Amino acid sequence: MDQLTDALAASLDLVAGRCGDPTALVYDRLFARQPGMRDLFVNDPAGAAQGHMLQMVLETLTNMADGAAWPANMIRAERINHDQIGVPFDVFATFFDVVHETFRDAGGEAWTAEMETAWTTVLARAAEA
Ligand code: HEM
Secondary structure (H helix, E strand, C coil), rough: CEEEEEEEEHHHHHHHHHHHHHHHHHHHHHHHHHHHHHHHHCCCCHHHHHHHHHHHHHHHHHHHHCCCCHHHHHHHHHHHHHHHHHHHHHHHHHHHHHHHHHHHHHHHHHHHHHHHHHHHHHHHHHHHH
């Protein structure tokens, strides 16, 4: 584990400790920014798909911090899958920023410069994918 991985993991722990499950916070912010996306989740009233998607995104970013190669492929594949279910490419990319901002706000004053650097570094890698 290097510093990037540690800082990202610490940020996830921080948010979990402060808010428990952050799923609702993330999707509230997403739907405020991309109101059209709410309708795509009509078949997910309990939020199971939302929770699973967020979990997958966090796992992908964590593995990206580790330098694994598969996350970039996974993002490329999901971009195409999501385009087919009605999530345009540019909207797809906004999810990463929404998660970052939600976590940073939830972390509050305990959010460190190392955590911020870890997120911006990993999101830059995701954007390259
Ligand atoms: C604004 C951006 C996004 C929207 C609106 C969105 C929307 C959705 C929707 C509606 C589903 C449920 C599909 C279904 O089962 O009917 C889903 C599933 C999923 N999404 Fe996204 N997505 C976004 C971004 C992303 C990103 C950036 C990733 C990761 C790279 C991702 C990964 C996944 C995965 C792995 C699933 C399957 C989860 C499951 O159903 O168990 N999504 N997404």
